[in-house]
Amino acid sequence: MLAASFFQCFSALLLVQIVQAVISPKAFIISYFNEERDVWLGIPEFNLLEQNITLPGLSMEFPSVHCTGVGSVCLITVGEGEINAASSTLALVLSSEFNLTQTYFLLAGVAGISPEVGTLASVTFAQFAVQVGLQYEIDAREKPSNFSTGFVPQGTTSIDSYPEFIYGTEVFQLNDALRQRAIAFAKTASLNDTQEAQDYRKLYTNASAQAIPSIIGCDTATSDNWWTGELLGRAFESFTKLVTNGTATYCTTQQEDNAVLEALLRGNIARRTDFSRIMLMRTGSDFDRPPPGRSAADNLFNGYKGGDPAIANLHLAGVKVIEGILQEWNNTFSAGVSAQNYIGDVLGSLGGAPSFGPGSIFDGKGAPAAPEVIVNTTAVTSSAARNTW
Numbered sequence: 001m002l003a004a005s006f007f008q009c010f011s012a013l014l015l016v017q018i019v020q021a022v023i024s025p026k027a028f029i030i031s032y033f034n035e036e037r038d039v040w041l042g043i044p045e046f047n048l049l050e051q052n053i054t055l056p057g058l059s060m061e062f063p064s065v066h067c068t069g070v071g072s073v074c075l076i077t078v079g080e081g082e083i084n085a086a087s088s089t090l091a092l093v094l095s096s097e098f099n100l101t102q103t104y105f106l107l108a109g110v111a112g113i114s115p116e117v118g119t120l121a122s123v124t125f126a127q128f129a130v131q132v133g134l135q136y137e138i139d140a141r142e143k144p145s146n147f148s149t150g151f152v153p154q155g156t157t158s159i160d161s162y163p164e165f166i167y168g169t170e171v172f173q174l175n176d177a178l179r180q181r182a183i184a185f186a187k188t189a190s191l192n193d194t195q196e197a198q199d200y201r202k203l204y205t206n207a208s209a210q211a212i213p214s215i216i217g218c219d220t221a222t223s224d225n226w227w228t229g230e231l232l233g234r235a236f237e238s239f240t241k242l243v244t245n246g247t248a249t250y251c252t253t254q255q256e257d258n259a260v261l262e263a264l265l266r267g268n269i270a271r272r273t274d275f276s277r278i279m280l281m282r283t284g285s286d287f288d289r290p291p292p293g294r295s296a297a298d299n300l301f302n303g304y305k306g307g308d309p310a311i312a313n314l315h316l317a318g319v320k321v322i323e324g325i326l327q328e329w330n331n332t333f334s335a336g337v338s339a340q341n342y343i344g345d346v347l348g349s350l351g352g353a354p355s356f357g358p359g360s361i362f363d364g365k366g367a368p369a370a371p372e373v374i375v376n377t378t379a380v381t382s383s384a385a386r387n388t389w
Contacts, residue, residue, distance in 0.1 A: 032255075
């Protein structure tokens with residue numbers, strides 16, 4: 001009898017410990033490499049080193065998630081490239097350490113930027129992410145003479161036909177109502193700039209390239225290949241227009257975002273994340289093509305002139321978004337920002353009908369969701385927390 005009572009008490013104590021271990025962030029920052037992570041550490045707004053949680057399945061280089069004392073804000077560094085980014089994000093999504101059902105995700109990284117849309121150190125927020133690397137490729141020296149590029153949409157024989165072979169990760173569309181709120185928050189920031197970035201901008205003739213850093217709404221292109229040059233820029237700009245039925249505005253280039261979005265979308269289907277609560281922010285570290293009179297190779301090897309202010313502006317603009325969510329949590333963000341547009345992938349996996357691609361393969365109903373489970377919504381608390389965040 002005594003042994004049974006002891007076992008019951010021990011089990012209850014263990015259950016309490018498990019409940020207290022669950023962290024329910026209001027905002028989760030996703031970065032990709034050291035400098036993007038470090039810009040969030042040691043900042044005056046909140047301390048992300050009050051909790052450090054090591055999770056199985058994260059990058060060997062970045063094995064821990066960092067959170068504030070009360071767990072309202074967390075940071076993960078998922079690593080560079082699509083495989084690293086998808087693997088680490090999915091490990092987070094499936095972790096029992098976190099309840100992410102009401103979490104807002106801020107994807108925050110540097111990127112190449114088109115001089116026709118923005119400039120070095122500008123901060124962009126995307127509604128569309130396009131996987132431009134998911135195409136056939138012919139070496140440009142061997143392409144047909146009537147092709148302007150060696151990239152060909154999969155399953156087709158022309159560069160201007162919609163892809164016939166659809167994998168499902170080609171296009172993601174995010175919640176534009178939330179994006180507009182993020183843009184409004186970010187516009188209250190004073191952005192960083194450097195003389196080196198200013199000098200390099202002067203080499204371009206585009207007014208957008210010569211402008212001072214600003215907050216821009218435009219879209220992003222994903223590929224594991226780090227490309228540069230006028231021809232590739234034009235090719236991927238055209239592909240972005242093609243696969244979004246002319247809706248997206250190509251402006252930034254990076255190596256991870258479609259991978260992260262796919263993992264978060266699968267989390268939504270598994271009832272572990274909310275895809276309507278994602279914001280995609282990229283800052284311009286370099287131009288995706290050279291200025292007049294310079295070669296593509298010179299731009300690739302010597303054109304990384306906006307790295308420092310781009311890194312700085314991830315924090316300067318991003319923290320305004322995080323603070324806005326926390327400050328307006330009870331009035332607005334706890335219930336969610338209702339999307340007025342389609343959100344999801346090219347397959348219609350979350351329901352509804354995408355305005356791009358062949359249409360929903362699920363007849364508008366979405367992919368079958370995981371069975372409903374009781375999600376622990378008890379957030380961790382800490383008497384050592386330095387502030388209410």
